[in-house]
Amino acid sequence: MDDRALLDGIRMIVGEKETTDDCSVLAVGDRFLVMTTDMLHEMTDFPAGMTDHEIGWMAAAVTLSDIASMGAEPADLLMAVGLDRPERLAGITDGAADCCRSVGARLAGGDIDRHTELTIVSTAIGFVAGDRILRRSGARPGDLVCVTGLPGAAEAGLKGDPRFWKNLITPIPRVREGIAFAEGGATAMMDLSDGIVLSLYDLSRASGVGFSLDPALFPRIPGMPDPEATDLFLYGGGDFELIATIPEDRFPIPGVDATVIGVVTTEMAILSGGHPVPPRGYAHRWE
Amino acid sequence: MDDRALLDGIRMIVGEKETTDDCSVLAVGDRFLVMTTDMLHEMTDFPAGMTDHEIGWMAAAVTLSDIASMGAEPADLLMAVGLDRPERLAGITDGAADCCRSVGARLAGGDIDRHTELTIVSTAIGFVAGDRILRRSGARPGDLVCVTGLPGAAEAGLKGDPRFWKNLITPIPRVREGIAFAEGGATAMMDLSDGIVLSLYDLSRASGVGFSLDPALFPRIPGMPDPEATDLFLYGGGDFELIATIPEDRFPIPGVDATVIGVVTTEMAILSGGHPVPPRGYAHRWE
Structure with missing residues (x-):
């Protein structure tokens, strides 16, 4: 069973419309707020040889890319980090903040935890005018x-x-x-x-x-x-x-x-x- | 070093104001959008004996509680789930959706991944009038x-x-x-x-x-x-x-x-x- 098959199984719970696009969509005034989350972890998502800064950058980039794919402008990003070693946090945070800044977004906060395997979940929001959203x-x-x-x-x-x-x-x-x-x-x-x-x-x-x-x-x-x-x-x-x-x-x-x-x-x-x-x-x- | 000491270390990167409250805060029109993320995993956060439905409920509740603590009304919640066994997803999703519904929020989407240890990151947003936000x-x-x-x-x-x-x-x-x-x-x-x-x-x-x-x-x-x-x-x-x-x-x-x-x-x-x-x-x- 791959991700797409699993997702089919939960469409009944979350809703078809909510699981079709790269982001969830919420009307806010005359704009749409788009929101997306991605889980990455060391063994399967970060090729060996990456620095912590590069890992942080990539973790932010994957969700900012989802925001971009809706035609939206990214605003804030939160990062939850499950750390195998606490000293990695500064480099990872710095990389994520740099990636956010490169597209005019803000690393606005997050959560930290310990984990046997480095695990990062980044979640981003953005905004797009109601008649401009791309699905x-x-x-x-x-x-x-x-x-x-x-x-x-x-x-x-x-x-x-x-x-x-x-x-x-x-x-x-x-x-x-x-x-x-x-x-x-x-x-x-x-x-x-x-x-x-x-x-x-x-x-x-x-x-x-x-x-x-x-x-x-x-x-x-x-x-x-x-x-x-x-x-x-x-x-x-x-x-x-x-x-x-x-x-x-x-x-x-x-x-x-x-x-x-x-x-x-x-x-x-x-x-x-x-x-x-x-x-x-x-x-x-x-x- | 505990979480609070680690967080002190990254205040330089993310900003003091952004790491003080339960949620990040973004002005949207005359309201504030508040946003928060929490990472939970099986060995340290879910007491033995919990059902998957209860695990999903708890994962949603911890972030909805952060939204509540700002005086805000929760809107959307995303859940990233690193699954040790794929068949757990339906129960977890169902529990999170029920918790969201209980406070008028929506489980709006998420991400799935596999993980040696069940790991859930929920991220929620909410809104509060500009003069009502509680910090x-x-x-x-x-x-x-x-x-x-x-x-x-x-x-x-x-x-x-x-x-x-x-x-x-x-x-x-x-x-x-x-x-x-x-x-x-x-x-x-x-x-x-x-x-x-x-x-x-x-x-x-x-x-x-x-x-x-x-x-x-x-x-x-x-x-x-x-x-x-x-x-x-x-x-x-x-x-x-x-x-x-x-x-x-x-x-x-x-x-x-x-x-x-x-x-x-x-x-x-x-x-x-x-x-x-x-x-x-x-x-x-x-x-």
């Missing part, structure tokens, strides 16, 4: 599909390519790009933390559409041969880039470096080069 | 000190008294009482999760005042002899009741069952029956 459910047939950055780079870093180590351990939350997509007329958006294909399956389910990707358009890891380069692009996790759908006449978004990789289709299938792609990628899995 | 810093000499409920009951339950097992495992967030204190003119408030004495040390530091308690006023566990009853009242943890200071002419608060246990003094000392009480109680401790 997973708005994609329409004919829209272009585009991505920021170089998906696959983080996994290339994990596999040992030193050029992409930084992509892996200090991801940049795409807050500026997310807001630009929202203002520029994008119809649906999410972040790529689990890889492009799993993200497309989520968007497909939420929007009731399919996707047809053109491999000739994929940005590639320089110097990497196929099929590895294409596989990494489609299935690599940990990039925290954005994937968005947008009407053709609204692309490109001024000031945003995004690559078109395909189109939204009517039939609920995920195709690459005309062939169906399986729903695999990075996902926690229960044996 | 730890507002206590003034001459104010009365009062508490809700029967502090010490949760620890009596932990020690095996079956009459108080429920106090321990399904604490009731004092949301209604917190709002009534805020509307009724209380000057400072916090919750009692770490026991009365540690809470008074926190209030003393934040407000620049002291406290003089009168043991003759303490509510007692029925049938328990002294000094155990007094000790449990002063130092017992896990009750999630509220402690508040309030001008004498504003007490009692209509509809709130609170007990006066002493007064706020000018000198920064914590006295009970005229004798200083040491700063001990429930606190995580690093050896």
Whole structure:
């Protein structure tokens, strides 16, 4: 059973609408407050060799990326830290505070605890105007599909390519790009933390559409041969880039470096080069 | 080094004001948004014998209690769950949702992960009118000190008294009482999760005042002899009741069952029956 199957099981309790997007959504005046939480721990989420500062940065970045994926501006972030050694707290806190500052947010507090394995849960809130919020459910047939950055780079870093180590351990939350997509007329958006294909399956389910990707358009890891380069692009996790759908006449978004990789289709299938792609990628899995 | 010493160390990074109260505070229009996060895990926070539903309830209650302690009304709660066994998720989620509903809040989403030890982090937000927020810093000499409920009951339950097992495992967030204190003119408030004495040390530091308690006023566990009853009242943890200071002419608060246990003094000392009480109680401790 993987995370997505488990989540299906609790939709009855929490509500379908509440578990579809990267963030929960609450109307506050004429804006929406968006909120998200992520649990990370040392053995499965932090590659060996990271400093405490980098660990703190990454723990903040993963939730700030979720805020960005709704087209929202992040405000406050709280961090609960279960420490294996107390002396790690200062570096971790410092890294999280730096990541927050880099996107105009504030590390506003948290909780500390001890734990046999370093465990960090960061929770962030942000705000977005009522008519600007981007959900997973708005994609329409004919829209272009585009991505920021170089998906696959983080996994290339994990596999040992030193050029992409930084992509892996200090991801940049795409807050500026997310807001630009929202203002520029994008119809649906999410972040790529689990890889492009799993993200497309989520968007497909939420929007009731399919996707047809053109491999000739994929940005590639320089110097990497196929099929590895294409596989990494489609299935690599940990990039925290954005994937968005947008009407053709609204692309490109001024000031945003995004690559078109395909189109939204009517039939609920995920195709690459005309062939169906399986729903695999990075996902926690229960044996 | 205990939690409070560690927190002192990161005040430089996060900010003094941000680490003083039970919640972080963000101005949103003419209201304040308050936000708090708590990490709990099985070995240290959930007494043996609790059901998954009770565990979920408690994980939600501890943060909703922090929201209550600011005089705020809780809105949304997110729960990150690190599961040792996936089949526990439904019961835990159900318990958290029930606790949220009991105080008019919403379990709005969360994150799941696997973990060798069950670990739950709940994060809640709430709102309070700008002139109603209750911080730890507002206590003034001459104010009365009062508490809700029967502090010490949760620890009596932990020690095996079956009459108080429920106090321990399904604490009731004092949301209604917190709002009534805020509307009724209380000057400072916090919750009692770490026991009365540690809470008074926190209030003393934040407000620049002291406290003089009168043991003759303490509510007692029925049938328990002294000094155990007094000790449990002063130092017992896990009750999630509220402690508040309030001008004498504003007490009692209509509809709130609170007990006066002493007064706020000018000198920064914590006295009970005229004798200083040491700063001990429930606190995580690093050896």
